[in-house]
Amino acid sequence: MSVQSEIGQFDLTAEPSVGDFVQLMKPRVMALVVFTALAAMLAAPGSINPIIGVIAMVSIAIGAGASGALNMWYDADIDARMARTAARPLPRGKVSGDEALSFGTVLSLGSVVTLGVIVNWVAGALLALTIAYYLFVYTMWLKRKTPQNIVIGGAAGAFPPMIGWAAVTGDVSINSILLFLIIFMWTPPHFWALSLYRCRDYERVGVPMLPVVAGLPETRRQILIYSVLLVPLAIAPYFTGLGGIAYLVSSVVLGAVFLALAVNVYFTTEGREADTAARRLFWFSILYLYVLFAVLLVEATVHRILA
Incomplete structure (x- = not known):
């Protein structure tokens, strides 16, 4: 090189x-x-x-x-x-x-x-x-x-x-591994959403992103699969005691929106509408992760202040 x-x-x-x-x-x-x-x-x-x-x-x-x-x-x-x-x-x-x-x-x-x-x-x-x-x-x-x-x-x-x-x-504990897994499962739908509307870029330089190798329909299917796996995993910190009520509510609401956007990507397959659906999921995925961790941060801070 x-x-x-x-x-x-x-x-x-x-x-x-x-x-x-x-x-x-x-x-x-x-x-x-x-x-x-x-x-x-x-x-x-x-x-x-x-x-x-x-x-x-x-x-x-x-x-x-x-x-x-x-x-x-x-x-x-x-x-x-x-x-x-x-x-x-x-x-x-x-x-x-x-x-x-x-x-x-x-x-x-x-x-x-x-x-x-x-x-x-x-x-x-x-x-x-x-x-x-x-x-x-x-x-x-x-x-x-x-x-x-x-x-x-x-x-x-x-x-x-x-x-x-x-x-x-x-x-390293179960909870730290759980946080690792949330980001690990978040990464594929996040980046594959980007690759859907940047597919030509990756194709031009020979990077075998999923849309280039497997096609757009399979990429949309994989995005939906990983999104379905991600959402319950992101709710799990409440049940391990890492997150509180605010985290539970936030993860459920955000997860529902994430899944709705992933479903929209799956079913929107033509023209500019398909690119728009992928862009929406990509940008929301960033907000999704930031808010999840922001709620954990706020809850932890409040807990330390009140302890």
Whole structure:
């Protein structure tokens, strides 16, 4: 893979800006990672020194950003040919491949060591696993080889709550695994909804996303299947004692909307209406996950205040 061959038409002599390096870290993805980790940290039993907690969150954020930078380094060739990613720093020639690789590597090592030494090594090991899984398992191995890339590779995005939980407790529990599973099951319908209306992008660069390999009808069917599995799983924290009444109500209402949108995607198969249905599910899925974890965070905060 030659990054330079894809971006050689750009002038790489210009110094990259701070904003270019921030963009390398995928700040929108990083925000979701930090938020789910924070919610798990507050919902975990026990307590953590506020300063140590801040260090843990910063380390998790930097580790997530490092994963994004390494992903962009490796995928620069296909990013340059996809409309959704063509404006990233490497395709635009704002950052070189070597700079992105060095940046991601330094951030990876620094975040893992900081989290391990200052917080605990269970959390540090989980962060290391997350970064390695995202780079080697998802980006380098699965993404370009199998339509199950999102399903298996989705584990990388599901680890942050386990890291936040472990930062407080120093271990992995049923509830932290449950939070992992919620994000793991959420990932396929979320990304396959995106791939439905970005199908040509993936086809152009040879990434075997499900719509490209199995077709749009099968993708819609898989979205519905995973949505049906996700909704009861997302309600389960109430029954394990992790979530309260507010969480139960929120998860039921949001789950009903999620399923309605997934059903709409399944039955809407023609023209712009099909793209609109997929877009609605994609954007709502982001809101869905944020609200679920926001309610957990609020409930945990109120509980700590009243305790």
